[in-house]
Amino acid sequence: MIFSKRMAGFLAAATVVFLGLFGCSKSNSNDHTLTLSLAGEPTVLNPILSTDTGSSTVQSFVFNGLLKVNENLQFEPDLAESYTVSSDGLIYTFRLKKGVKWQDGKPFTSADVLFTFERLLDPKTKTVRRSSYVIDEVPIVFKAPDDYTFQATLPKPFAPALASLATDILPKHLLDGQDINTATFNRQPVGTGPFKLTKWQAGAFLKLDRNPTYFGTAPKLNSVILKIIPNEVTALAAFERGELDMVGVPIKDIQRISQKEKTRILRYYPLQYDYLSFNLKNALFKDVKVRKAIAYAINKPALVKGVLQGYGTQVDIPESPSMWTYPKKLGFEAYTYQPETAKKLLAEVGFKPGNDGILVKGNQRFEFTVITRAGNKDREKAAQILQKYLADVGIKMNIQSMEWGAMLQRVNAPTDPKPFDAVVLGWFSGIEPDSYSIWHSSQYPNGFNFVAYSNPKVDTWLAQARTTVDRGARKTIYQLIYNEIGREVPYIFLYVPESVTAVHDGVTGLSKPGPAGLMVHIESVDVE
Amino acid sequence: MKLAPGDPASFLMDPQMKPEAREQFRRDWGLDEPIPLQYAKWLNQAVNGNLGYSLISHQPVSDAIADRLPATLLLMGVSFALILIISLPLGVWSGAKKGSVFDRITMLTSFVGFSIPTFWLGLVLILIFSVKLNWLPTSGMQDPMLTDAALPQKIADIAKHMVLPVLTIVIGGLAGLTRYHRFGTIQVLSQEYILAARARGIPEWRILYIHALKNAALPLITIMGIQLPALVGGSFVIESIFGWPGLGQLGISAVFARDYPILMGILMMSSMLIVVGNLAADFCYAKVDPRIRTRI
Numbered sequence: 001m002i003f004s005k006r007m008a009g010f011l012a013a014a015t016v017v018f019l020g021l022f023g024c025s026k027s028n029s030n031d032h033t034l035t036l037s038l039a040g041e042p043t044v045l046n047p048i049l050s051t052d053t054g055s056s057t058v059q060s061f062v063f064n065g066l067l068k069v070n071e072n073l074q075f076e077p078d079l080a081e082s083y084t085v086s087s088d089g090l091i092y093t094f095r096l097k098k099g100v101k102w103q104d105g106k107p108f109t110s111a112d113v114l115f116t117f118e119r120l121l122d123p124k125t126k127t128v129r130r131s132s133y134v135i136d137e138v139p140i141v142f143k144a145p146d147d148y149t150f151q152a153t154l155p156k157p158f159a160p161a162l163a164s165l166a167t168d169i170l171p172k173h174l175l176d177g178q179d180i181n182t183a184t185f186n187r188q189p190v191g192t193g194p195f196k197l198t199k200w201q202a203g204a205f206l207k208l209d210r211n212p213t214y215f216g217t218a219p220k221l222n223s224v225i226l227k228i229i230p231n232e233v234t235a236l237a238a239f240e241r242g243e244l245d246m247v248g249v250p251i252k253d254i255q256r257i258s259q260k261e262k263t264r265i266l267r268y269y270p271l272q273y274d275y276l277s278f279n280l281k282n283a284l285f286k287d288v289k290v291r292k293a294i295a296y297a298i299n300k301p302a303l304v305k306g307v308l309q310g311y312g313t314q315v316d317i318p319e320s321p322s323m324w325t326y327p328k329k330l331g332f333e334a335y336t337y338q339p340e341t342a343k344k345l346l347a348e349v350g351f352k353p354g355n356d357g358i359l360v361k362g363n364q365r366f367e368f369t370v371i372t373r374a375g376n377k378d379r380e381k382a383a384q385i386l387q388k389y390l391a392d393v394g395i396k397m398n399i400q401s402m403e404w405g406a407m408l409q410r411v412n413a414p415t416d417p418k419p420f421d422a423v424v425l426g427w428f429s430g431i432e433p434d435s436y437s438i439w440h441s442s443q444y445p446n447g448f449n450f451v452a453y454s455n456p457k458v459d460t461w462l463a464q465a466r467t468t469v470d471r472g473a474r475k476t477i478y479q480l481i482y483n484e485i486g487r488e489v490p491y492i493f494l495y496v497p498e499s500v501t502a503v504h505d506g507v508t509g510l511s512k513p514g515p516a517g518l519m520v521h522i523e524s525v526d527v528e
Numbered sequence: 529m530k531l532a533p534g535d536p537a538s539f540l541m542d543p544q545m546k547p548e549a550r551e552q553f554r555r556d557w558g559l560d561e562p563i564p565l566q567y568a569k570w571l572n573q574a575v576n577g578n579l580g581y582s583l584i585s586h587q588p589v590s591d592a593i594a595d596r597l598p599a600t601l602l603l604m605g606v607s608f609a610l611i612l613i614i615s616l617p618l619g620v621w622s623g624a625k626k627g628s629v630f631d632r633i634t635m636l637t638s639f640v641g642f643s644i645p646t647f648w649l650g651l652v653l654i655l656i657f658s659v660k661l662n663w664l665p666t667s668g669m670q671d672p673m674l675t676d677a678a679l680p681q682k683i684a685d686i687a688k689h690m691v692l693p694v695l696t697i698v699i700g701g702l703a704g705l706t707r708y709h710r711f712g713t714i715q716v717l718s719q720e721y722i723l724a725a726r727a728r729g730i731p732e733w734r735i736l737y738i739h740a741l742k743n744a745a746l747p748l749i750t751i752m753g754i755q756l757p758a759l760v761g762g763s764f765v766i767e768s769i770f771g772w773p774g775l776g777q778l779g780i781s782a783v784f785a786r787d788y789p790i791l792m793g794i795l796m797m798s799s800m801l802i803v804v805g806n807l808a809a810d811f812c813y814a815k816v817d818p819r820i821r822t823r824i
Contacts, residue, residue: 203773
């Protein structure tokens with residue numbers, strides 16, 4: 001078209017003029033600076049207050065906890081030199097490293113650790129984490145017997161407590177006597193970590209520089225820059241142009257990006273799984289046979305291919321293959337794609353095809369609405385594929401995409417029954433496999449057991465797994481839980497989408513891709 | 529605003545978090561109180577110059593807004609100025625030569641620009657000028673390595689970052705004003721005093737740019753008054769595509785996170801600007817148009 005050509009010509013000319021005016025300087029990237037992107041502005045750089053990914057990314061560079069997670073998702077000493085657990089599983093004693101300094105030069109002692117946990121328990125602190133330090137209504141008791149010893153006494157054995165005790169530590173001398181919720185510290189954090197925050201340009205970027213007094217191995221990097229780029233297409237373009245050293249890649253772009261020169265693709269299964277879950281209070285889904293029929297109606301391998309183009313793996317239990325509790329072999333027969341079996345099961349329950357082909361039982365049509373998050377393309381696509389498989393066996397599934405807040409309000413409504421039929425959603429977890437809040441019958445209607453799953457055996461195991469400290473024993477209990485839930489299909493577990501990161505070849509020293517991230521050994525990361 | 533489902537606490541979907549934690553969050557931030565009471569509290573603070581704290585970042589609302597305002601003002605100010613500078617001659621000339629090839633081309637291209645979705649245009653420009661041609665940065669406002677550079681270098685850096693977002697805004701915004709100018713010119717040129725001027729043998733360019741333009745530009749003042757809040761509110765789409773650190777981004781993340789104090793702050797500011805904008809427009813009218821002046 002002639003006009004658009006003219007326009008393009010005009011634009012190009014205008015741009016050339018502009019560039020001519022201002023010159024074309026490109027900053028040199030060969031100064032050991034790692035540039036990453038954040039999808040959103042960090043909210044509050046205080047590890048006991050923040051709940052967003054942006055903040056936790058920054059905090060991981062600035063702060064240290066008593067323990068840190070290694071590539072195999074096991075705890076390793078960080079600020080603590082070692083720790084012991086008393087034989088009754090109640091007393092955790094941490095020996096702290098000596099000679100650790102805060103980034104302002106003040107020494108780190110057990111007083112800082114005690115201060116951090118006291119703030120966490122203080123009702124004046126506006127934190128959502130307090131409940132992790134209160135076990136059956138009784139708070140954990142914290143003590144600092146001497147400058148380099150710290151002790152936590154639990155009211156009863158509680159295995160997930162270790163992950164909570166590993167939390168990042170705050171400097172007492174900078175926060176004591178202040179309102180921690182509004183302290184300026186929250187935008188100018190001082191930690192013990194390998195990097196310190198030197199610049200924060202609101203909405204634009206954060207710059208972190210190497211901390212010369214860091215107690216661990218000195219990092220090879222001089223600085224880390226975190227650019228705030230909300231749009232993922234823009235972030236990808238920025239990576240292609242070399243403005244970013246690493247970037248998360250949406251599935252549809254993996255093929256294209258992997259063909260780029262000097263770029264490598266790193267993949268792992270995050271601690272996440274997506275599912276289709278049913279409101280078990282809905283008459284349609286009460287019967288386990290109906291849920292099994294739905295499970296038989298779905299071709300999961302094809303779904304993984306259709307939604308994730310193969311960049312993911314199907315799951316049949318509520319856990320990601322990256323979690324240490326994930327079994328080598330399932331303890332039950334997983335449901336495979338058998339539409340005929342599905343139809344047979346539905347007929348057994350009394351559903352017969354009506355005039356329009358939709359199943360009917362008495363005056364009840366098998367029609368329901370699944371809600372999913374608007375804008376989450378993968379899940380919307382998954383819902384559409386599921387819709388087709390269910391239609392094949394005579395079930396009419398409507399899809400309603402909802403804004404996130406609106407959707408959560410339905411799912412978390414504190415009413416019985418809750419105002420939804422089914423959802424397509426996902427769970428992310430930390431490195432703690434405890435899923436009490438998702439499956440225990442006490443977590444309905446107030447809690448995350450929004451499907452109203454209730455199984456006394458699972459209840460007992462969930463409670464037992466929490467009080468078992470031994471990792472091997474815990475693993476056995478969780479596998480019992482996975483088998484039971486996998487068989488009863490309160491959710492249809494769908495898949496774990498792979499986390500895919502593109503990295504320029506100049507970036508070296510990254511750790512083995514895994515849920516602990518790519519920079520477990522931040523000190524060895526470098527940009528050449 | 530509070531009718532939007534959910535509140536900040538409802539987003540805390542962490543399986544390791546007990547329901548009590550969410551309730552406590554609501555209590556901490558006073559979200560469990562009746563809405564009129566929440567409003568009364570907010571109003572009481574606001575008239576005392578305290579816009580409250582963000583529910584998400586715990587930062588004073590006035591600080592959060594002040595951090596973002598300059599970036600938005602810069603981007604929108606430059607874009608707006610460019611739109612004015614380009615649309616005025618374009619519109620006047622099209623109006624004067626109504627029906628000519630020039631007029632048709634202008635109208636068509638401005639319409640094409642108007643109808644292209646902004647987000648698409650923005651991404652295409654990034655792909656062409658940043659990724660393919662490697663001329664301009666993809667996003668942001670400054671190169672983080674150049675924030676401490678000398679002033680001229682810094683200005684050049686910001687200017688480079690501005691080219692694409694400004695271009696996107698200008699292409700999208702040109703159509704409206706060009707048409708206003710064109711219409712204004714056509715209307716004014718059909719008036720009797722223009723006929724009289726032509727009869728006196730005044731050259732056509734003089735008629736157009738001295739006699740007609742002043743009158744044709746009158747509606748512009750109204751439009752400027754209306755546009756002022758948009759100037760400050762920024763554009764969510766542009767800012768999010770180009771990672772521009774302005775108010776639009778702040779506002780939209782506040783909407784999704786149900787960060788009421790931030791939203792109230794931004795809303796209050798733009799309402800005030802609507803009033804200020806209209807007032808300013810009225811004054812300008814009186815300055816430019818003697819007929820209105822007499823009535824004041």
